[in-house]
Amino acid sequence: MKKSVRSAGARLLFLALLLAGLSIARLHAQSPSDASFLASLGQLREVSFPDKETIIAQLAQSGHPSAQSALTALLEDRLYFRNDDQMVFLLKAPAADDATSLTLVDPVTLKDAGSAPVENLTKIGTNNHLRRVLQTTLARFRLSSPDAAVRLGAVHDIEQNLDEGNVKLLRERVAAETDSKVKAEISTSLAMADLDSPDAPVRLAAIAVLHKSLRQDVLNKLSGVAGTSDGGEGDSDPQVRAAAQSAVKSITRWRTMYSWCETLFFGLSLGSVLVLIAIGLAITFGVMGVINMAHGELMMLGAYTTYLVQVAMPNHGEISILVAIPAAFLVAALMGILIERTVIRFLYGRPLETLLATFGVSLILQQLVRSIFTALNRSVNTPNWMSGTLQVNDALSVTYNRLYIVIFTLLVFAALFVVLKRTRVGLEIRAVSQNRAMARAMGIRSEWVDALTFGLGSGIAGVAGVALSQLTNVNPNLGQSYIIDSFMVVVFGGVGNLWGAMVGGMSMGVVNQLLEPYAGAVLAKIFVLIVLILFIQTRPRGLFPPTGRSSENQ
Amino acid sequence: MPNYTLWISARKDSGSAWFLGALAAIAVIVPVLNLAVPAASPFHVSAFGLTLVGKYLCYALLALSVDLIWGYCGILSLGHAAFFSLGGYAIGMYLMRQIGSRGVYGNPELPDFMVFLNYKSLPWFWHGFNHFAFALLMMIVVPAVLAFAFGWFAFRSRVTGVYLSIITQALTYALMLAFFRNDMGFGGNNGFTDFKDILGFDLHSDKVRVTLLVFTAVVLGASYLACRAIVASRAGRVMRAIRDAESRARFLGYRVESFKLWIFVFSAVLAGIAGALYVPQIGIINPSEFSPINSIEVVIWVAVGGRGTLYGAAAGALLVNYAKTYFTSTIPEAWYYALGTLFVLVTLFLPRGIVGLVTGRARKRKTATRPAVPAETPEPSRK
Numbered sequence: 001m002k003k004s005v006r007s008a009g010a011r012l013l014f015l016a017l018l019l020a021g022l023s024i025a026r027l028h029a030q031s032p033s034d035a036s037f038l039a040s041l042g043q044l045r046e047v048s049f050p051d052k053e054t055i056i057a058q059l060a061q062s063g064h065p066s067a068q069s070a071l072t073a074l075l076e077d078r079l080y081f082r083n084d085d086q087m088v089f090l091l092k093a094p095a096a097d098d099a100t101s102l103t104l105v106d107p108v109t110l111k112d113a114g115s116a117p118v119e120n121l122t123k124i125g126t127n128n129h130l131r132r133v134l135q136t137t138l139a140r141f142r143l144s145s146p147d148a149a150v151r152l153g154a155v156h157d158i159e160q161n162l163d164e165g166n167v168k169l170l171r172e173r174v175a176a177e178t179d180s181k182v183k184a185e186i187s188t189s190l191a192m193a194d195l196d197s198p199d200a201p202v203r204l205a206a207i208a209v210l211h212k213s214l215r216q217d218v219l220n221k222l223s224g225v226a227g228t229s230d231g232g233e234g235d236s237d238p239q240v241r242a243a244a245q246s247a248v249k250s251i252t253r254w255r256t257m258y259s260w261c262e263t264l265f266f267g268l269s270l271g272s273v274l275v276l277i278a279i280g281l282a283i284t285f286g287v288m289g290v291i292n293m294a295h296g297e298l299m300m301l302g303a304y305t306t307y308l309v310q311v312a313m314p315n316h317g318e319i320s321i322l323v324a325i326p327a328a329f330l331v332a333a334l335m336g337i338l339i340e341r342t343v344i345r346f347l348y349g350r351p352l353e354t355l356l357a358t359f360g361v362s363l364i365l366q367q368l369v370r371s372i373f374t375a376l377n378r379s380v381n382t383p384n385w386m387s388g389t390l391q392v393n394d395a396l397s398v399t400y401n402r403l404y405i406v407i408f409t410l411l412v413f414a415a416l417f418v419v420l421k422r423t424r425v426g427l428e429i430r431a432v433s434q435n436r437a438m439a440r441a442m443g444i445r446s447e448w449v450d451a452l453t454f455g456l457g458s459g460i461a462g463v464a465g466v467a468l469s470q471l472t473n474v475n476p477n478l479g480q481s482y483i484i485d486s487f488m489v490v491v492f493g494g495v496g497n498l499w500g501a502m503v504g505g506m507s508m509g510v511v512n513q514l515l516e517p518y519a520g521a522v523l524a525k526i527f528v529l530i531v532l533i534l535f536i537q538t539r540p541r542g543l544f545p546p547t548g549r550s551s552e553n554q
Numbered sequence: 555m556p557n558y559t560l561w562i563s564a565r566k567d568s569g570s571a572w573f574l575g576a577l578a579a580i581a582v583i584v585p586v587l588n589l590a591v592p593a594a595s596p597f598h599v600s601a602f603g604l605t606l607v608g609k610y611l612c613y614a615l616l617a618l619s620v621d622l623i624w625g626y627c628g629i630l631s632l633g634h635a636a637f638f639s640l641g642g643y644a645i646g647m648y649l650m651r652q653i654g655s656r657g658v659y660g661n662p663e664l665p666d667f668m669v670f671l672n673y674k675s676l677p678w679f680w681h682g683f684n685h686f687a688f689a690l691l692m693m694i695v696v697p698a699v700l701a702f703a704f705g706w707f708a709f710r711s712r713v714t715g716v717y718l719s720i721i722t723q724a725l726t727y728a729l730m731l732a733f734f735r736n737d738m739g740f741g742g743n744n745g746f747t748d749f750k751d752i753l754g755f756d757l758h759s760d761k762v763r764v765t766l767l768v769f770t771a772v773v774l775g776a777s778y779l780a781c782r783a784i785v786a787s788r789a790g791r792v793m794r795a796i797r798d799a800e801s802r803a804r805f806l807g808y809r810v811e812s813f814k815l816w817i818f819v820f821s822a823v824l825a826g827i828a829g830a831l832y833v834p835q836i837g838i839i840n841p842s843e844f845s846p847i848n849s850i851e852v853v854i855w856v857a858v859g860g861r862g863t864l865y866g867a868a869a870g871a872l873l874v875n876y877a878k879t880y881f882t883s884t885i886p887e888a889w890y891y892a893l894g895t896l897f898v899l900v901t902l903f904l905p906r907g908i909v910g911l912v913t914g915r916a917r918k919r920k921t922a923t924r925p926a927v928p929a930e931t932p933e934p935s936r937k
Contacts, residue, residue, distance in 0.1 A: 291716045291720075353905070356901050357898050357902065359897055360854075360894040360896065361894065361897075361898060364890070367890035367891050367894065371887060484723060484724055484846065488724060491717060491720060520735075522734070522735055526728045532724075533707055
């Protein structure tokens with residue numbers, strides 16, 4: 001094991017040296033004088049588009065150290081010439097619409113060369129075809145970058161245009177490539193090119209390589225070879241055709257499996273939002289027997305807190321969301337305790353009245369937020385470390401924000417579990433919820449526990465608001481759109497049971513997501529509702545009904 | 555307590571007299587003020603005013619239907635807007651068919667929105683709605699069937715209390731989502747509007763408006779008497795028993811589910827009729843009528859007026875809606891504060907609503923020696 005690692009390392013080092021040597025050698029041996037480089041650039045001013053293509057090829061092969069920068073500038077519309085002396089320059093940044101003077105960069109030395117008024121500069125134009133050519137040409141430069149990710153991107157760009165030259169380039173590269181991912185990508189591209197080979201064994205070998213790929217374009221191309229795509233005859237060689245057919249089958253199967261995985265993940269991420277909301281509800285609804293219709297609005301307060309924290313610390317966008325989590329918990333928890341002390345405690349034992357009163361509170365909170373922040377959408381920025389996608393493979397990608405929300409939900413769930421099962425407060429909460437009179441007799445201050453429990457449930461609503469702010473716009477109606485779903489979760493999972501909320505929320509999310517492609521979002525929701533109504537026929541108290549003495553009084 | 559029922563029915567009757575009297579007064583005075591008083595006079599009631607009064611009366615009927623099940627049977631439905639809207643949609647479909655070729659696209663068969671959405675022919679569920687009688691039948695049948703199906707499942711499995719409230723709320727929410735869809739064939743989020751006439755009479759003429767208003771008042775009065783008859787009957791006493799102690803009623807041998815189911819269906823039909831009366835007067839029906847908040851607002855009308863009195867519910871509907879009209883036209887931002895505060899204050903301090911406040915005072919003055927009637931039997935117990 002150790003030996004192979006060492007030898008691989010040695011090979012890597014050797015290759016790197018070789019490459020470096022090669023490129024340096026090329027630079028020095030073949031580099032034409034700067035004058036001819038400038039002359040080529042100068043020609044770009046007046047020639048037709050087809051001629052520009054030839055010049056671009058010349059520049060690319062010239063090996064001049066500044067060629068890549070010049071071509072990049074051309075691609076990005078930053079290559080200009082000065083009208084009075086016809087000198088070619090790069091712009092430091094793309095020209096803004098309202099700029100009056102532009103900063104110039106010398107094309108050879110790549111150093112600043114002063115600036116010039118807009119009127120005195122003329123852009124060297126490109127067209128769509130040229131831009132494509134430029135992209136592949138530049139990709140060749142990037143193919144020798146030391147960064148594997150850059151090389152991978154370059155391969156992707158080159159694939160768009162697999163002509164003879166590019167194929168040759170890739171073949172050279174695949175031998176030298178050390179990164180397995182890049183290597184596999186190049187092999188796939190080469191195999192794609194090989195599919196057009198007149199030689200049947202070559203085509204067969206190519207199919208053997210492509211067999212493991214998961215890419216859509218590979219699948220399309222193989223379908224063509226297999227003759228399964230509509231109207232296509234397929235390959236002339238029956239053996240190749242059969243191989244292609246089996247490859248198509250295998251790829252399709254894997255792709256289907258991964259798309260199920262993706263749906264599952266989407267469902268779980270959707271479900272975890274519901275879980276976050278429902279565990280807060282489960283505490284207030286289950287432990288205290290209180291229906292809190294203002295739960296959605298507490299969530300909205302959490303989302304607005306996230307927004308305010310972000311506004312308050314504009315220079316720390318990356319961590320503001322981490323600050324927002326405890327802040328939102330506190331804001332929502334304090335508001336929850338306020339609601340409990342002023343309204344709910346007078347209504348214990350009258351669940352229907354509590355429902356109405358808290359609904360009134362939700363109206364007031366909504367209007368309050370509308371008065372302060374207006375009804376406009378506020379957007380909370382997603383920090384960089386939460387944006388983007390995790391590309392698991394060609395058929396499966398996962399967005400980071402959804403991934404983090406799933407993880408976050410699990411963390412909150414675990415934390416709550418620990419609080420309820422392992423702390424003194426949790427013990428008291430459970431005691432009061434099971435038998436209030438007995439708990440009081442044991443010296444627990446049930447009033448205090450009530451306020452605390454309500455604060456805890458509300459705080460979790462606030463935390464759920466932080467998560468929601470990453471998924472949707474923040475507006476005063478935020479809470480309403482989720483609250484009915486989360487009540488469904490609580491009813492489905494069983495009142496007052498954290499596991500019920502967890503299983504209920506996740507399965508509702510997954511079922512919704514599974515049905516959506518067939519029935520559309522709305523019908524999926526309606527279907528879930530009908531199933532739920534039928535479900536409580538058989539289990540009127542949800543998946544995890546309360547057991548023992550506490551179930552008697554419900 | 556033998557005196558208790560007697561006393562209650564006597565008190566109810568005076569309330570009924572007041573309510574029916576006020577209703578008759580509205581049904582006479584408002585049309586006269588509209589038709590006979592010249593437009594320049596300050597006492598003239600405009601077409602807008604007529605519509606407004608008509609709307610309030612429809613809401614009063616809806617409140618009546620909610621009070622019947624909540625006040626007397628303990629079923630807190632947060633989904634009555636669904637039955638209201640379904641009744642409205644049934645009559646709306648008739649009114650849409652009546653437009654005929656006078657629509658924007660001039661299609662004699664298809665309503666405008668269908669032409670717009672490229673329907674080739676009328677969907678099957680639209681057939682028959684060109685007949686007024688069929689629409690009337692549907693306005694009763696559709697809410698009744700939905701209520702029956704829903705209630706049959708819900709009550710049989712003993713879904714009670716807040717669970718039932720949440721599920722009814724989900725029901726109306728699901729229907730709202732469904733009706734927002736264009737391919738449901740009910741006009742999507744625009745719903746139905748631009749009605750022309752009903753039974754050949756122009757809906758925009760004052761005489762037809764007055765007729766509709768008087769008709770609404772008559773239906774409201776008749777429904778009130780029907781509800782009174784129900785709650786005064788033996789079945790009504792069983793309903794109250796279910797409200798106060800469901801298990802005990804069951805152990806005494808009453809089929810609690812059946813009682814609940816039939817009263818729920820009857821209440822849904824009343825709500826459907828209210829919707830059907832509402833749509834021709836207001837001139838529009840769209841899916842936002844289904845929204846859960848509408849249903850909850852109905853409950854607060856009942857709570858403000860006084861649950862379990864019927865006339866209190868109707869009075870609450872008139873009062874709260876008048877306040878709503880007033881607030882939304884003068885200080886719109888304040889309306890939700892006012893409504894929210896109303897929810898909180900009424901549940902905290904006025905568990906028997908305004909009626910409870912009035913009769914409570916009267917009772918104190920008159921019968922200081924009589925043992926107090928239990929104000930509100932609390933729910934069995936908390937855990």
